[in-house]
Amino acid sequence: MTPTEELALELLAIESVIGEERAIADHCEAWLRERRVYGLVRAGDNLAVQPREFRPGKKRVLLLGHLDTVPRAHGDVNAPRLSTDLIHGLGASDMKCADAVLLRLCERAVVEEARHDLAIVLYAREEGSYAESGMPEILSAAPGCFAETDLAIAMEPTDNRFELGCLGTMHARVRFRGQRAHSARPWQGANAIHRAAPLLTALGALEPRDCEYFGLVFREVCSATMIEFEGARNVVPGACVVNLNFRFAPDRSSDDAVAWVHDFVRAAVGEEAFVDHVDIEVVDVCPAGRVCGDNELLQELRKLAPQQEVVAKQAWTDVGRLSHFGLDAINFGPGSTSQAHQIGEFASRAMLAESERILMQWLWG
Numbered sequence: 495m496t497p498t499e500e501l502a503l504e505l506l507a508i509e510s511v512i513g514e515e516r517a518i519a520d521h522c523e524a525w526l527r528e529r530r531v532y533g534l535v536r537a538g539d540n541l542a543v544q545p546r547e548f549r550p551g552k553k554r555v556l557l558l559g560h561l562d563t564v565p566r567a568h569g570d571v572n573a574p575r576l577s578t579d580l581i582h583g584l585g586a587s588d589m590k591c592a593d594a595v596l597l598r599l600c601e602r603a604v605v606e607e608a609r610h611d612l613a614i615v616l617y618a619r620e621e622g623s624y625a626e627s628g629m630p631e632i633l634s635a636a637p638g639c640f641a642e643t644d645l646a647i648a649m650e651p652t653d654n655r656f657e658l659g660c661l662g663t664m665h666a667r668v669r670f671r672g673q674r675a676h677s678a679r680p681w682q683g684a685n686a687i688h689r690a691a692p693l694l695t696a697l698g699a700l701e702p703r704d705c706e707y708f709g710l711v712f713r714e715v716c717s718a719t720m721i722e723f724e725g726a727r728n729v730v731p732g733a734c735v736v737n738l739n740f741r742f743a744p745d746r747s748s749d750d751a752v753a754w755v756h757d758f759v760r761a762a763v764g765e766e767a768f769v770d771h772v773d774i775e776v777v778d779v780c781p782a783g784r785v786c787g788d789n790e791l792l793q794e795l796r797k798l799a800p801q802q803e804v805v806a807k808q809a810w811t812d813v814g815r816l817s818h819f820g821l822d823a824i825n826f827g828p829g830s831t832s833q834a835h836q837i838g839e840f841a842s843r844a845m846l847a848e849s850e851r852i853l854m855q856w857l858w859g
Contacts, residue, residue, distance in 0.1 A: 498850055499581060499843065502594035506574035506583035512562040515539040515618040515628075519561060522597065522616055529601050535636035539618040540628040542636035545603035546611070553610040553791055555857070556639065556646040556821070558629075558812065559593040560620030570837045579843055586841040587829030592649035595828065595850050599857065608857040610791070613639040620812065624780040629812060633819070645791040646821045650811045651829025654845050654852075656796060658824055660807035660814050661712055661741045662748060662782030665719075666755050668693065671771040674725060674732035686734035687723055689763075689771060693736060694718060696762035705743035708785040710806035712743040716758070741810070744782040752776055783813035786822035795826075799852045 510518040519539040526534055526543055533544035539561065548554065563585035566572075574583035581591060596614050603612045615636075618628035633640055640646075670690045675683025703714040720737035738759075742751040755776070760768045785806075786792060796804065807813065807825050816823035828849035833839050 502591045505590040512621040515561045537631050537635035540632035541616045542639040543614040545600050548611045553644045555610045556613045556643045558615045558648045567837045580840040582840045587651045588834035591841045591846050592827040646823040649827035655803045657807040659785040660783035660811045663810040664740045664779040666738045667775045668736045669773040670734045672732045675730040677728045680730045683730040686731045690734050693762045712806045714743045716740045748779045781814045781818045783817040789822045
């Protein structure tokens with residue numbers, strides 16, 4: 495067992511479901527203070543760390559990891575453990591193995607000066623809504639760890655690929671108003687579920703839009719992900735809500751995405767129906783992340799790992815938020831994308847070692 499694997503198992507042994515990160519934040523804070531880091535700021539259950547004092551004229555790297563996991567699935571025990579090739583446990587891929595790498599890099603940076611200045615952020619509530627994330631809280635408390643950053647790396651699971659940019663995501667609740675009635679006499683009411691049918695038909699026929707953006711292809715999609723209704727099985731419902739999840743490419747702003755959803759729904763149901771019995775409530779919008787393929791530090795990092803694939807991030811990560819803050823940011827982490835949020839989650843020991851090796855070589859040569 496390597497020291498990084500041992501640390502990963504320590505983190506995996508601490509339950510940290512979203513909103514319950516206090517224990518793991520306490521553990522990480524104590525671990526970092528024992529190593530006598532130069533600066534450590536805690537805000538809530540979020541930590542910002544400077545291993546050493548920043549040096550004038552040096553490039554700055556910001557590495558980020560979140561401390562929370564999704565809730566454990568019913569019946570999923572998955573105790574933290576090693577097997578021949580894997581590390582098992584809730585959050586192994588998303589993203590406690592990456593957090594272990596961050597802490598180990600910080601530990602080395604305290605005792606051995608790196609080529610680039612380093613800052614590390616560990617934050618809470620990433621797995622929830624955009625508005626509830628702990629990142630704005632730690633940004634406000636420790637702006638110096640974000641300021642003048644030349645490259646930020648969100649160590650979300652990427653199978654050690656360099657994933658640039660990210661899709662934006664928004665959720666909109668499309669409410670269809672009808673009139674409640676007994677299902678034996680439906681003509682006495684107006685079925686809100688039936689009124690939603692043209693929208694569902696349009697969504698079923700909607701083809702993905704491939705967007706080539708700085709040489710990378712992002713696939714833009716919109717899906718119905720939930721349907722709610724008022725009533726019982728023998729009631730014609732007077733209201734029906736369809737949740738739309740629009741994953742939009744980086745060539746659209748958040749405002750553009752909201753406008754697209756309104757236009758799509760209006761065209762699907764027709765102007766008269768849209769005005770008479772449709773309401774749209776946008777409940778969450780997360781901006782897309784820009785592609786920073788020409789970033790000098792990224793080019794330097796890629797030269798050390800030419801075998802690693804460079805692809806578009808076909809999902810949302812906090813690269814979108816960091817782009818909104820004005821930072822160049824990428825996704826690069828040892829977790830497996832196919833294991834994130836899975837029952838029986840695991841990560842590859844080989845990928846963990848490779849991620850640490852690449853970053854160690856980049857920072858120390």
